[in-house]
Amino acid sequence: MRADRLVATLLFLQERGRVTSAEVAAELEVSERTARRDLEALMAAGVPVYSRQGRGGGWTLVGGARTNLTGLTAEEIRSLFVLLGPVSDTPRMRTALRKLVRALPSTLRTDAKAASRVGLDDGTDWARAAEGGPHLADLERAVLDRARLRLGYASPGGAARVRAVDPLGLVSKAGARYLVAGTEGGLRTFRVSRVTSVERTGEVFEPPAGFDLAAAWRGLAGPMEERMAAATVRGRAAPGTAALLDRLLGGRLRLGGRDGDGWTRFEADGPSPEVVAAQLAGLGSRVEVLAPEAARRRLAELAAELAGLYGAP
Structure with a gap:
């Protein structure tokens, strides 16, 4: 070319x-x-x-005069801008993208601008807004500066406490942001929306030798994902209900074949049978849970509770 x-x-x-x-x-x-x-x-x-x-x-x-290009081909430049486009949804990123476009020879700028508009990264859940938090910018800067922090953090259901951390990277997962950081107990993740304060200690740190954020995240997220899929519930869904199940359960749902009455067999994973049963309860009689017994028992309990609260006097 x-x-x-x-x-x-x-x-x-x-x-x-x-x-x-x-x-x-x-x-x-x-x-x-x-x-x-x-x-x-x-x-x-x-x-x-x-x-x-x-x-x-x-x-x-x-x-x-010099150019900031580093040997990228036209195709590589287009691919780069397709990837950059989806993250340019803040004023700072839009400014950076414009500067990068201006660094290109004019013959390549049109393609680069067009490429930046053809991709979109929306990892958010329909049921919730994307998370950020008032301390996201401070955390980004600390990661870049390798600045050791005193991090205020509130665990679910607990009071906030301060701990010393080495901020190594930020990860976005389904609309939520997580800080990957080194602590006295090893690598840990902190949900950014639960960070209550960020204070620099004045010290800098060196990342562990050979540290790779993607590999670290896989190692940290793997056990969590295993816990989220520790139990499997099997059931049947009425005709026209498969799309609702898919929106409710996403990647934790596996659809099977259809029975003679048109109902679709399915399997759904979750942290426990009781949790999956509670998620399915909102579909009422459009879903029949077949196993395990713990899930069926929990549905019966929920039905009794609702009948007691809303049933006729």
Whole structure:
């Protein structure tokens, strides 16, 4: 692609300072005529390139001008901006994206701008708004600065307490944000919405050798996900109910075949049979739980409680 050659030509100019069309042709394995046309195209596109004829001549970037590109091809640039577009939903990120676009040669800017608008990352649950918290910006800065913190944190149902942490990274999961941090007890996760205070100790830290955020998150989230799927409930759903089950249970639902009466068999995972039963209770008679007995018993208890509260006097 010609756009790729233009980027490569610009980077070659940046590296050498001054080049001839013959040198560009040899470097990019094209004809000298093609190399000359590409150099002229860069000049026409507004890149500060000029040529000097005669002995010692060649093509030069005016004033030693430089580009911030690092060898990305046109296709790689498009892929990069497809990925960047979904996270540019804050003023700070939109400003950063505009600056990155301006760092590109003008011949690639149109594609980059278009690519930034074709992706969307919405990992939020329909049932809840995305979480952030008043301390998110402070945590982001602390991660970048490797600043040790005294972190105020309130566990579910508990009072807030302060602990020393080394903030290593931030992760977004289904609309919730989590801080991955080093503590005296090892790596831990902290839900950002439960952070009550952020105070720098004045110390900096070094991440563990070879630390990788994605691998660390997998190690921390794995046991939690296993606990969230510790029990399986089997049942049947009335015709037209599968979509409701899918919205309710998401990836924890597995649909099976249909019975002769049109009802669909399913399996649903959860932390316990009782929890899954409580989630299914809202579907009323459109769902029949078959097993385990603990789930059926919990549904009967819920039915009795509701009948006692709302039944006829």
